[in-house]
Amino acid sequence: QQPVQSPQAVILREGEDAVINCSSSKALYSVHWYRQKHGEAPIFLMILLKGGEQKGHDKISASFNEKKQQSSLYLTASQLSYSGTYFCGTERSGTSYGKLTFGQGTILTVHP
Amino acid sequence: DTEVTQTPKHLVMGMTNKKSLKCEQHMGHRAMYWYKQKAKKPPELMFVYSYEKLSINESVPSRFSPECPNSSLLNLHLHALQPEDSALYLCASSQHRRETQYFGPGTRLLVL
Numbered sequence: 248q249q250p251v252q253s254p255q256a257v258i259l260r261e262g263e264d265a266v267i268n269c270s271s272s273k274a275l276y277s278v279h280w281y282r283q284k285h286g287e288a289p290i291f292l293m294i295l296l297k298g299g300e301q302k303g304h305d306k307i308s309a310s311f312n313e314k315k316q317q318s319s320l321y322l323t324a325s326q327l328s329y330s331g332t333y334f335c336g337t338e339r340s341g342t343s344y345g346k347l348t349f350g351q352g353t354i355l356t357v358h359p
Numbered sequence: 360d361t362e363v364t365q366t367p368k369h370l371v372m373g374m375t376n377k378k379s380l381k382c383e384q385h386m387g388h389r390a391m392y393w394y395k396q397k398a399k400k401p402p403e404l405m406f407v408y409s410y411e412k413l414s415i416n417e418s419v420p421s422r423f424s425p426e427c428p429n430s431s432l433l434n435l436h437l438h439a440l441q442p443e444d445s446a447l448y449l450c451a452s453s454q455h456r457r458e459t460q461y462f463g464p465g466t467r468l469l470v471l
Contacts, residue, residue: 249401276457277457279459279460281462287464288449288462288463288464288465289402289449289462290462291459291460291461291462294458294459334401334402336460338457343415344409344414344456344457345390345392345407345409345414345415345453345456345457346404346407346415346417347404347460348404349401349402349403350401351400351401352399352400352401
């Protein structure tokens with residue numbers, strides 16, 4: 248079952264912050280976040296495992312609320328290079344090891 | 360090094376042709392994946408290989424035939440495709456299933 252991402256699109260000025268949410272109706276083992284630019288491969292950002300954790304590097308961080316089956320990606324002080332489509336990929340608990348189901352994507356546009 | 364390579368970059372084929380897509384990684388990863396991505400949509404899982412054995416087939420039509428000859432190489436054999444099969448085909452690999460998946464640049468396929 249496909250996770251639901253919100254918002255569908257975000258427009259920012261450089262230096263502004265954004266939050267992208269990913270929600271599942273099923274119990275999750277992990278949440279994976281990727282950024283994809285047009286015509287390119289998805290680039291891995293971070294993985295969060297059940298147990299409810301928060302991770303971050305540089306100005307991008309993420310959290311995973313296991314009880315709510317929700318994850319959020321936080322982009323702070325956005326840069327032009329942050330533009331692209333962000334996908335969350337979820338793996339359900341207990342089934343189909345390695346099967347990632349991706350949300351529909353959030354298009355992030357950063358303007359100068 | 361997190362490089363996954365895919366050849367060819369672009370492929371045009373007729374509905375009666377037989378062609379193959381190739382994916383290679385030299386990271387020692389033991390899980391490899393094929394995804395299909397249509398324009399403005401998320402990647403959709405097709406197949407998962409673990410230790411060179413097919414572990415997940417997402418009910419993919421038999422005109423797509425995967426093969427994993429060794430731990431570094433993954434092929435996708437194509438035969439009698441339909442125009443609706445035109446898409447970006449992405450390969451990914453991970454150390455083991457359930458771990459971070461690294462994507463290759465993809466093969467853009469057009470079926471005429």
